Amino acid sequence: MTNTQVTLVQIDNYGPWTVTPEPRREADLQTLQSRLYADISQFVGNRGGYTFFTRFDNMIAVTNGLDLEDHALLQESVGNRYPVTLSLGVATGTSPVQALADATTRVQEAGSAQDKDRRECLEGRIVEDGHRADGDIQIAHFDVIDATGNYTDELNAFDTFIEIEQGYAELMRHMRYAHDSLSFFVGGDNIIVVCPDLGEAEYEEAIHHVEEAVDVELQVGVGRGRSAHDAGFAAKHALETCRANGTRVELEW
Secondary structure: OOOEEEEEEEEOOHHHHHOOOOOOOHHHHHHHHHHHHHHHHHHHHOOOOEEEOOOOOEEEEEOOOOOHHHHHHHHHHHHHHOOOOEEEEEEEEOOHHHHHHHHHHHHHHHOOOOOOOOOOOEEEOOOOHHHOOOOOEEEEEEEEOOHHHHHHOOOOHHHHHHHHHHHHHHHHHHHHHHHOOEEEEOOOOEEEEEEOOOOHHHHHHHHHHHHHHHOOOEEEEEEEEOOHHHHHHHHHHHHHHHHHHOOOEEEEO
């Protein structure tokens, strides 16, 4: 049984800030968002977690192994170096979707995303060390079969992007509603999915669904671990086995 710890990262009052005292240059906003994401990703990653940018003003992290003091340190570090602050909601659950829902509720109860009086709220609970296990996190690493041959070397860059994004969107929607999982595009043709306790049959079904819906062929490696890094690294090795053997699903545990 999995026990995923999820942190919702939400920039405080970001929408109003971007147009106060007048609209800010889009290039400056994009630069700030990308640098902020990079710093958060590095901070969480150095502690064994994964961070995903989603909409940039909202980011989602898998934070098993980080305690509330770590989260407070992240807030302090960002507050000292950026013109914006972060609110964080932390929750745990056997379903990543439910953990994220609970983490979101924690932040929403502290105030609106555009509430000028909400600053650096930190609410929630963690998986305590005594309750952590080697199988707490299950991560699946999907990629498109022969994306270079089928898309990158055949289509222009934007049409390739459309094809890859269609596969991602269909997988994201399906894994969310069929399997209570959270899927994130991480560049190239790679998608990382944070899952509950799923087996080979569920991954085979997901691959078949995406191929039938949008004609994008996927393969997937799946790993388990005590931290997101451990599970994700096992998933990477399993995906390499797929590539080497021509299989569609490989489980590394």
